[in-house]
Amino acid sequence: MGLIDRARIYSPWVYHFHCGGCNGCDIETLAALAPRFDAERFGIQLVASPRHADILITTGCVPKQFIPMIKRVYKQTPDPKVVVAIGGCACGGSLFYDEDPENYAILGSPDLLIPVDVYVPGCAPKPEQIINGIVQGILKLNEKATRGKK
Amino acid sequence: MADLAFTIISIALIIPISLFLGVIYAFLLRKFNARFQWRVGPVVRMYSDLAPVIGSTRVWQPMYDILKLFGKDTLIPASAHKRLFTWSPYFSLFFSFAAVLFIPFPGMPLLSDAPYSLIVASYLLIASILFTILGPVASGSPWGAIGARREVELFLVAELGFVASLFLVAFMKGSLVIAELSGTVGSIPMVLVTLLAGITMFAAMLGKLHIKPFDMPEAECEIVAGPYTEYSGKLLGTYFLAKIFVLYNMVALFIAVFLPPVSSSVLWLPLYVVAALVLVFLLAVVQVLNPRYAIRKALTWYLKIVVPLVILGFIAAFALRMVA
Amino acid sequence: MSTHIKILKQVLQKYSSPMTLNYPSGVDKNRMYSQIPEGLRGFIERDEEKCVGCRACYMVCSGRATKIFDTAEKRTVQVFHFRCTYCAHCEECCPEEAIKMSKKFELTVTDKNDPKAYVNTDLKMISCKACNRPYLPEKMQKRVFERLSEKIDPKVKGIVVEDYHKTEGFCPDCKRARGVMLDTHTKKHVWLEVV
Known part of the structure; x- marks a missing residue:
């Protein structure tokens, strides 16, 4: 394993991306990054710009008005990148979404628009679970990077 | 001839040393910060059952961050002025690295005994920060522009304190060569004036390194990531590397000019390390205890506190010279 | 300045003993969790023995996580964890008390079709003698008769x-x-x- 590959595992930067919904998952996400669980121990850092991020954390179901933004944020993240969907809404649409009858305002989970790599179900998930999800995301990130090289 | 060979060898040596120390300072800054916030921060010894997967230590965390950024894609926004956007990180890195060569390390005077080395070093440090302003302006992003504007406003006052406190010491000792400044201690009143200048220099360092009360250029919850908003991959990594060199430079320059004999001889090396640690610790304390100032408040703070102190210092230095 | 000193005092109190948990470290027993409250509702667990496939949970499910699939041979009662909101309505209304909210909450999957994300119960169906249409799980018919004769x-x-x-x-x-x-x-x- 090269030095850069190792560095990729060691310092995943997280961009927290709230699509819509009740904000519960966002509170838990921030709790996962706060002193109690202190993700900085493992080099996980919350960054403000998607251009710096390795892992996109999406929470909430996607309202139809939000479709262009989520696509754009995904495009702005440089490769290799991983999307972690956190919470019931981001995983499967939960309360706000149904195939039939279709909701006039809510599209559903973000995986209808962008490829989601890790799902963290829960309403809202506990911070432990979110850290689990980020760790899974890191492994996936490494997998993607090495695959890209070949 | 022997002198030249020694200088060349020491220049070759200072590259890894400055990088190493810069990374350590950046790590310590993060670690102290974390511990003050009742959390662990980047771990020194990883938990034994996780070590095989995610490495045994995180002391090199700032270095890993940079290395990772070098392994990522680099996106260049369509609205950017391409040439300036891509080249300014490298210029920033170049200038901050060049400044390393003019600041003495214990046992290695490097180029600090060159004539006017104080002016050269301070110009190089200013140029490095200048390019962290030019790049974001060229990015065409409003966030970058706002960040750059804040950076300029802070730059004007912080740089004033920085240059004034350096030249206060230079004026008092009658020399513009860093090697001479760091070699001579002087009389007790001179030491007192140097300490006063050291305090103003510390305040200027806060602004130059974006330590907490003066971190409005990078205010994350206000203006995305400030000047670095549009940067990604290699270019961002280059900026971060430049930042690490600037951190090393500021600490080294502080010790060289304001704690005079410490960086003049190898024998002082332990004291150099202790002084550097204390300085980083103090920076961390200031960062933790203060909220972010508004830009106007930062300006008035500098003008009300730092500038009078510097003027007081100049009066004292002038009096000292008159007496001598 | 006095407030700064006050803060510094408070900050230094816990300098040597941070409040961070060693969370991802420590397999099973040594692992430290944050407070897990008594009434925590985790993932659904269904007792396959008790479940009769009466559709009561399907009727009340607020997140539409519970789904019923009928074929000629079997009825599948399914809960999709991704859509579950842990409201415990199904636990409340289940006449057989087959559904329990467990305290498990650690689950991350990388694929939507991962079997870990579903709780399935298969029940044998019986078909109508006359029109040959599957209409009721065998177990449910039995259970309905039992309850009927009781009451x-x-x-x-x-x-x-x-x-x-x-x-x-x-x-x-x-x-x-x-x-x-x-x-x-x-x-x-x-x-x-x-x-």
Whole structure:
């Protein structure tokens, strides 16, 4: 394993991306990054710009008005990148979404628009679970990077 | 001839040393910060059952961050002025690295005994920060522009304190060569004036390194990531590397000019390390205890506190010279 | 300045003992969790023995996480964890008390079709004797009869049980068509008189 590959595992930067919904998952996400669980121990850092991020954390179901933004944020993240969907809404649409009858305002989970790599179900998930999800995301990130090289 | 060979060898040596120390300072800054916030921060010894997967230590965390950024894609926004956007990180890195060569390390005077080395070093440090302003302006992003504007406003006052406190010491000792400044201690009143200048220099360092009360250029919850908003991959990594060199430079320059004999001889090396640690610790304390100032408040703070102190210092230095 | 000193004092109090948990470290027993409250509702667990496939949980599910799939052989009762909101309505309404909210909450999956994300219960279906349509899980029919015979007034029990056996194995539609055969049919006598 090269030095850069190792560095990729060691310092995943997280961009927290709230699509819509009740904000519960966002509170838990921030709790996962706060002193109690202190993700900085493992080099996980919350960054403000998607251009710096390795892992996109999406929470909430996607309202139809939000479709262009989520696509754009995904495009702005440089490769290799991983999307972690956190919470019931981001995983499967939960309360706000149904195939039939279709909701006039809510599209559903973000995986209808962008490829989601890790799902963290829960309403809202506990911070432990979110850290689990980020760790899974890191492994996936490494997998993607090495695959890209070949 | 022997002198030249020694200088060349020491220049070759200072590259890894400055990088190493810069990374350590950046790590310590993060670690102290974390511990003050009742959390662990980047771990020194990883938990034994996780070590095989995610490495045994995180002391090199700032270095890993940079290395990772070098392994990522680099996106260049369509609205950017391409040439300036891509080249300014490298210029920033170049200038901050060049400044390393003019600041003495214990046992290695490097180029600090060159004539006017104080002016050269301070110009190089200013140029490095200048390019962290030019790049974001060229990015065409409003966030970058706002960040750059804040950076300029802070730059004007912080740089004033920085240059004034350096030249206060230079004026008092009658020399513009860093090697001479760091070699001579002087009389007790001179030491007192140097300490006063050291305090103003510390305040200027806060602004130059974006330590907490003066971190409005990078205010994350206000203006995305400030000047670095549009940067990604290699270019961002280059900026971060430049930042690490600037951190090393500021600490080294502080010790060289304001704690005079410490960086003049190898024998002082332990004291150099202790002084550097204390300085980083103090920076961390200031960062933790203060909220972010508004830009106007930062300006008035500098003008009300730092500038009078510097003027007081100049009066004292002038009096000292008159007496001598 | 005095506030700064006050903060510094507070900050230095816990400098040597940070409050961070060693969370991802420590397998199983040594792992430290944050507070897990007593009433925490985790993932659903369904007792396959008790479940009869009555659709009560499907009717009340607020996130539409519970789904029922019927085929000729079996009825599948499924809960999709991704859509579950842990409201515990299904636990409340389950007549057989088959559903329990567990305290498990650690689950991350990388694929939507991962079996870990679903709780499935398969039940054998019975088909209608007349129209050959699968209409009820076998278990449910049995259980309904049991409950019926438990609760019914002993005076009329004989007739009702007899009636039940008469139409056993017919789907609701076919049963209605043969309703007149039943002794408990309200209009039976009227109908007979007319004929």
